[in-house]
Amino acid sequence: MLDFPLIDRSVAEIAPDFRAISILVDAGDPTRGPIACDVLGEACDFVRAGGPQWGDAHLASWADVYSRFGAKPNRTPCSAQALKKRVEKDGRLPSINPLVDLYNAVSLRFAVPVGGENFDAYVGKPRLSIADGTEAFDTVANGEAIIEHPSVGEVIWRDDIGVTCRRWNWRQGTRTRLDFIGGRMWFILESLETMPEEALEEAANMLVNGLRQLAPGCEVYRQNLLAA
Known part of the structure; x- marks a missing residue:
């Protein structure tokens, strides 16, 4: 179970300093537990107070990195930047559910993109790769389910069927979206050199500790990843 995900060599040419922590959680059908505090609200407060010292640099x-593969970061920013902008505009994020609130809180507090996926919906292993433009991406537009395709050269997360997240960590697809606590849940925390390694480890610890509260008795498998 630890022999995943895969990172294509071509990704290292775009971001040789990329490093990540992959966390697979096997929760089965857990007894639901509560988060002990308002982690999302506290994270929003932390962002409004300035966030981590290295956050803006990260x-x-x-x-x-987005510009290097042809994306326009002002229009389609990385997920952590998008969350920060919403907090700066609205003051805080609305609660979605305890699980999503938890990993959004980790993303905000550490200025790090965090993805949460339903691993049981994957066909084959997750892979970070460069799109050829033919891959299918399940999403929703105007309330209707549609299939999009990534741009040629775009960095994507995918499985054997198609794209699971476009523009590295900008938008997740609907097919593998994580909507509930249970089964196998996969999380990925993605960083670059401007984020201290110890901060990435601390972010992963915050996520794992929160998951153990939400799903008591879950099994956690953790793996450090490098681009090269």
Whole structure:
């Protein structure tokens, strides 16, 4: 179960300093537990107070990486930047559910993109790769389910069927979206060199501790990843 995900060699040419922590959680059909505090609200407060000292530099690094594969970071920013902008505009994020609130809180507090996926919906292993433009991406537009395709050269997360997240960590697809606590849940925390390694580890610890509260008795498998 630890022999995943896969990172294509071509990704290292775009972001040689990319590193991530992959966390697979096997929750089965758990007894639901509560989060002990308002983690999302506290994270929003932390962002409004300035966030981590290195946070702006880390998000700027992601904007640079996006530009390298042809994306426009002002229009389609990385997920962590998008969350930060919403907090700066609205003051806080609305609660979705305890699970999503948890990993959004980790993303905000550490200025790091965090993805949460339903691993049981995957066909084959997750893979970070470069799109050829033919891959299918399940999404919703104007309330209707549609299939999109990534741009040629775009960095994508995918499985054997198609794209699970476009523009690295900008938008997740509907097919593998994580809507509930249970079964096998996969999380990926993605960083660049401007985020201290110890901060990435601390972010992963916050996520794992929260997941153990939400799903008591779950099994957690953790793996550190490098682009090269």
